[in-house]
Amino acid sequence: MKLIIKTAAYLLLLFLYSCSHRFSKKEDHRVVLQVGTYTLLQDEYYYLKEKLKRNHQDSIQLLEEIRDQAYLLAFANEHRYDTINELNKRLDYALKFYIAQVDGYLWNKKVKPKLQLTDSLLQTAYKKSAFLYQIDLIKFSDKDTSTLQKSMFDQNQFNNLKKITSKGQFHQITLTYPFLPYGVFTTQLDQAKINDIIGPFKTDEGVYVMMVKNIVPAPLQPYKDIEQKLRQAITIRMTNKYVYESVKHIQAETKPKFYDQAITDLCRHYDQKEKKWSSKVDSMLLMEYTFHGNTKQFKGKDFKEFIQYQPMFFGSLQNTEDVKKMINTHLISLFLYNEAQKLSPENDSEYLLFKGWLRNRFYINYFREHVILPHIQPQQKAVQSNFKMQNDSLQQQFLIKKEKEEYRKQIERLKTNYKLVVDKMT
Secondary structure, three states: OOOOOOOOOOOOOOOOOOHHHHOOOOOHHHEEEEEOOEEEEHHHHHHHHHHHHHHOOOHHHHHHHHHHHHHHHHHHHHOOHHHOHHHHHHHHHHHHHHHHOOOOHHHHHHHHHHOOOOHHHHHHHHHHOOEEEEEEEEEEOOOOHHHOOHHHOOHHHHHHHHHHOOHHHEEEEEEOOOOOOHHHOOOHHHHOOOOOEEEEEEEOOEEEEEEEEEEEEOOOOOHHHHHHHHHHHHHHHHHHHHHHHHHHHHHHHHOOEEOHHHHHHHHHOOEOOOOEOOHHHOOOEEEEEEEOOEEEEEEHHHHHHHHHHOOOOOOOOOOHHHHHHHHHHHHHHHHHHHHHHOOOHHHOHHHHHHHHHHHHHHHHHHHHHHHHHHHHHHHHHHHHHHHOOOOHHHHHHHHHHHHHHHHHHHHHHHHHHOOEEEEOOO
16 A cells, blocks of 8 residues: 555654653642542643543533543553553654644744744735746656756757657646745746746756746736735745755755665565564664764664654555655654754743643553453454444444443543542633
């Protein structure tokens, strides 16, 4: 399957409060809810309500869910979920994943303030959008730009190249400002005139060169009618341009060296049916890179760990180029995580609230997987055996029903084990 999207049932991204924070004494006047050793502070309570309210129209049900979760988290405290390696790994990868994302921690702190759209910029963009650019576009199959110098192209050379370019590599397109997606990778179009040659320029999809064949007036709607659409298009261009430039910077800093044959062998050893690799791939050297001035190695065992714990990845585990992109994603996340530490996120109250909320999502899901589901799976097998339940929809309905029943049963059990100390929720 070409596209794999891995989302653990608890794809809720992030990290874990330190053990000292979890068991530290909290001021009583700030405690809104306490069950056993689990305490919910006022700011955590408001944050949690905000997160949950989208799923609850009934405020009473929302508060009941928070109380139920408190019993599960009291269980997690007693059973030291913070020492479980699997959870720590998932949280660690989720933290790096979150920090590396657009609209993630690092983005919102360092990049977003620079991407402000002024009225002047929007008005200029509006005037530019009054023209359509009719363009001949050639995509090179060879991604090596060393042989593609701009000086080798004039109109005649471009037209000669067009004649020998296969149909799949030549396109006639029409663009208007801000020239997405190509405007992300070159600003030459912004001031282009008829017969101008743009490029060659490199994108994340390959190398392109284009020629402006004509520029004609475009139907122009009133500014107020297209302001929002124009704002979105410019934001996309600015965002994608920053991401592209950032990736180039990271590659220049880390100097990754991929071992293509080893990556190909890794792909061949993946068992699609079992969805795993044998231990034979553990020692394969897939990539070397520079980090903090030192040469680091990324091996098969590291990639297996990435696939196991990374909240989301795209591509096929049997495709060399896709796997190479996944490894590069890991490297980018590692670099950006290191950059984020320079901002002292542990001193950011909003970051800590988010981190604590995500940590608890992992704990609750772990309880579900290891306490609730083991009780209902034997029942499911019995029903399938006795009644030959083959319909997937019916099986899913049965599983959901039994899980809800077991959830209530476990909550009632926990209520007898843990004392409700404080409940000031309203």
